[in-house]
Amino acid sequence: MSFFATVLLVNALTFPIPADLNANTPAPIYDSPDLYGDEPSVIALDLPAIRGKLHSLGFRPITEVRFIGGRWKIKARYGGKKRALEVDPDSGLIISDRPDRS
Template sequence: MSFVATVLLVNALTFPIPPNLNPNTPAPIYDSPDLYGDKPSEIALDYSTIRSKLHNLGFRPITEATFAGGRWKIKALYGGKPRALEVDPDSGLIISDRPDRN
């Protein structure tokens, strides 16, 4: 371990805890209405762009598409098998791809 890394580690371990810190208070977590919105944000891709990306990847036909919880929930066929997808509205990346059990 380098000298600088050692100094940083020791400093982090010996940094004094503030006296007014309440250990029973949870740490603040970023939370925003955008994360749970019922419509895509202003910077999100159009649904038609996301649909085109999925078609190019072989997900066709798309049988259902809804926006909930800040993501596109899409049901489509891939190789004739039903899939349940979650897609990031800003990048169009597939976050989750699972067999559709419905």
């Protein structure tokens, strides 16, 4: 690493701590209605796209679909067994795949 890059890195790591910073105050937690929405955001995949992805992975039939807490809650069968899925609405990735106990 060059001397100039080292100086920049050290400078970035040693910014002074603000005088009004209180160590006893917890950091703010990001809380937004988006996280608990009752409908998908404008950038989310539409439901037919989500269903298509799950069908291509072998989840058939899809028996129940709900949007709760910012995620798709889906009940489907995989290999004849009931599964409870949570799916990210923006990417279509399966966040959780558990046996369905209902």
